[in-house]
Amino acid sequence: DVKVTQSSRYLVKRTGEKVFLECVQDMDHENMFWYRQDPGLGLRLIYFSYDVKMKEKGDIPEGYSVSREKKERFSLILESASTNQTSMYLCASSPIFPFTGGNQPQHFGDGTRLSIL
Amino acid sequence: SQQGEEDPQALSIQEGENATMNCSYKTSINNLQWYRQNSGRGLVHLILIRSNEREKHSGRLRVTLDTSKKSSSLLITASRAADTASYFCATVAPAGGTSYGKLTFGQGTILTVHP
Numbered sequence: 030d031v032k033v034t035q036s037s038r039y040l041v042k043r044t045g046e047k048v049f050l051e052c053v054q055d056m057d058h059e060n061m062f063w064y065r066q067d068p069g070l071g072l073r074l075i076y077f078s079y080d081v082k083m084k085e086k087g088d089i090p091e092g093y094s095v096s097r098e099k100k101e102r103f104s105l106i107l108e109s110a111s112t113n114q115t116s117m118y119l120c121a122s123s124p125i126f127p128f129t130g131g132n133q134p135q136h137f138g139d140g141t142r143l144s145i146l
Numbered sequence: 147s148q149q150g151e152e153d154p155q156a157l158s159i160q161e162g163e164n165a166t167m168n169c170s171y172k173t174s175i176n177n178l179q180w181y182r183q184n185s186g187r188g189l190v191h192l193i194l195i196r197s198n199e200r201e202k203h204s205g206r207l208r209v210t211l212d213t214s215k216k217s218s219s220l221l222i223t224a225s226r227a228a229d230t231a232s233y234f235c236a237t238v239a240p241a242g243g244t245s246y247g248k249l250t251f252g253q254g255t256i257l258t259v260h261p
Contacts, residue, residue, distance in 0.1 A: 033188070062249075071234065071253040072189075087248070119188055134179055135249060137188035 032056075033138035035120050041144045048107040050141050052120030059125040061103035062135065063087075063095060066117040078103055079125070110145045117142050152235060152252045160260050165222040167255040169235030170215075176238045178211060179249065180220050183232045192220075192233075197240075225259045232256050 036051035054061065062077040064087075074087030076095040084095050092114060096104045103122075107114055121135040153168045169178070177196045181189040195202045195211045195218065202209045208221040222229055236249040 064251075069253065072236075072249075072251040074248060074250075077248065121189075134191035134194055135189075136191070137181075139188045140186075142186075 033120055033122055033136050035118075035138040035141050037141050038139065039142050039144075041146060042107075042110050043146055044110060044112060046107075046110050048110050048143070048145075050105040050107075050118055050120075050143070052103045052105070052138060053101050054103075054120075054122040054136070055101065056122065056136070057100065058122035058136075059100070060123045060135075061097065062121040062123075063093075063103065063105045064119045064121065065089070066119055066140070072119065075105065112145050115143060115145045152233070152255045154255060155253070156256045156258070158258045158260065159225055161225060161227055163225055163259075165225050165229070165257055165259070167220045167233050167235075167257070169218045169220070169252055171218075171235075171237050171252075172216065174240050175213070176240045178209075178218050179236045179238070180207075180209060180218075181234045181236060181251075183234065183254070185231070189234065222257075225257075227259050227261045230257060230259050 033054045042048050060079055063075045064072045066072045073089050075089055075093050076087050078084045078097045081097055081100050094106045118141045120138045123133045123135045151170050159165055175197050177194055179194045180192045182192055183189045193204045193207055193209050195209050206223045211218045232254045234251050234254045236251045
């Protein structure tokens, strides 16, 4: 089974801190994604990556950056944390799209519940 | 912007009953996927239906897709307490656009199955 592991289940940080959320997948998937999930808003895509050192903005990239130095690891960075970034953050991975016509499902980690005080 | 909208927002049933959740979307799709999320956990993929398919089954799950109405439904038959979770539909845009391959999620339906 595919395993997507997020480094922390719960995290508390202070306003202005630089925050790193780590995600590792063990299935050699090309694609990796970061979402945030808020009540009433569902899941929203922050950033995604199709390959090492490659990144693309999702729907809500402001205030975030990402890093993908190795295929299995995708990091989400909050450059200067703010209280409106308090949320559940979910990482996901999937095989490459072009050969599958975009039909492959995504595999999710258990999430990191981040609180910014 | 949100592509999928689930209905109802919450559903409460007794064990053994069937549960039906609906999803509507706004633009053309390559495929539509349903996911389940147990409380405090990540999402788990349930079933994928392509734009040229009308119905698909997987165990106690039945998904239909009506592209003319831009809607889909998820039916869980003979529900169990363990089916209690949030259920999300997610759409994938057709190839060629900037959204190709990305999932766009609805807000979800919270299903509660009472023993």
